Amino acid sequence: MCWDCSYIWRQSIKIGIYIPEFKGNLYGKNVIFFIEEIIRDEKKFKTKEEITRQLSADRENLIRYLTSVTRT
DSSP: OOOOGGGGGGSOOOOOOOOTTOOSOOTTOOOOOOOOOOOOOOOOOSSHHHHHHHHHHHHHHHHHHHHHHHOO
16 A cells, blocks of 8 residues: 655644754744654643743753753
8 A cells, every 4th residue: 555645744734843052043944853752732821920831841851851862
């Protein structure tokens, strides 16, 4: 059986990606990322404080994950 994967690439997908310690500007650039780990599912927030706390926790989880995979 042959699968036509070209259909997948016709759909527009937008995601936010955080790159720890990156100081450059990628706006308008084509960038390829490989997803190795999902930090958390999509979630709605009621207040700015909730999202700020969650983003801080996400950053800590990401750094912990990246530290663990670079040591192996």
